[in-house]
Amino acid sequence: xxxxxxxxxxxxxxxxxxxxxxxxxxxxxxxxxxxxxxxxxxxxxxxxxxxxxxxxxxxxxxxxxxxxxxxxxxxxxxxxxxxxxxxxxxxxxxxxxxxxxxxxxxxxxxxxxxx
Amino acid sequence: xxxxxxxxxxxxxxxxxxxxxxxxxxxxxxxxxxxxxxxxxxxxxxxxxxxxxxxxxxxxxxxxxxxxxxxxxxxxxxxxxxxxxxxxxxxxxxxxxxxxxxxxxxxxxxxxxxx
Numbered sequence: 525x526x527x528x529x530x531x532x533x534x535x536x537x538x539x540x541x542x543x544x545x546x547x548x549x550x551x552x553x554x555x556x557x558x559x560x561x562x563x564x565x566x567x568x569x570x571x572x573x574x575x576x577x578x579x580x581x582x583x584x585x586x587x588x589x590x591x592x593x594x595x596x597x598x599x600x601x602x603x604x605x606x607x608x609x610x611x612x613x614x615x616x617x618x619x620x621x622x623x624x625x626x627x628x629x630x631x632x633x634x635x636x637x638x639x
Numbered sequence: 640x641x642x643x644x645x646x647x648x649x650x651x652x653x654x655x656x657x658x659x660x661x662x663x664x665x666x667x668x669x670x671x672x673x674x675x676x677x678x679x680x681x682x683x684x685x686x687x688x689x690x691x692x693x694x695x696x697x698x699x700x701x702x703x704x705x706x707x708x709x710x711x712x713x714x715x716x717x718x719x720x721x722x723x724x725x726x727x728x729x730x731x732x733x734x735x736x737x738x739x740x741x742x743x744x745x746x747x748x749x750x751x752x753x754x
Contacts, residue, residue: 567747626687
């Protein structure tokens with residue numbers, strides 16, 4: 525079975541500073557990995573995904589993530605954050621073996637960007 | 640594309656009443672997911688359907704909860720009788736069989752308050 529651990533429940537950061545949100549996964553098989561963002565009072569929106577190929581994945585809004593198989597990590601990064609990046613971020617994993625499989629979500633990291 | 644549509648957006652009801660939440664997935668999508676989000680438990684998958692058939696309902700809390708998908712364009716989540724601990728935001732998400740098959744598109748959610 526797969527599981528996802530988001531190591532930080534909250535990350536405070538000042539505007540224009542870099543940020544890294546950490547995600548580790550556990551799986552006995554290969555996985556697909558995702559980052560979703562949830563703005564206040566809204567549903568989740570896909571930021572980026574890793575399915576195969578290059579381990580550095582670029583997403584929307586200037587975010588990127590790097591898949592590290594040896595460390596079973598998929599950390600999310602942004603070199604310079606904006607106030608508008610304040611949101612909850614969820615890491616998720618899915619098995620690639622079947623199209624009917626579900627996503628397993630982490631507990632989320634709340635990013636708070638201060639002016 | 641209208642995206643995933645959920646209704647109502649807000650529901651306030653008294654303990655013991657029946658509650659029905661509705662979801663219209665994105666046209667052409669063949670998988671539908673119901674999630675519940677609370678501060679205490681985070682984002683939980685309740686049930687998901689593939690081609691209108693329930694695939695995994697292991698997340699449904701108890702017999703008070705039931706979900707149906709009578710056709711490809713409509714699903715309901717029913718709680719009967721409702722209890723205060725059911726208060727949460729309920730999300731519906733859908734996924735297509737082609738394009739980005741592992742990307743789930745979330746609706747805006749229904750905020751349920753049971754008093």
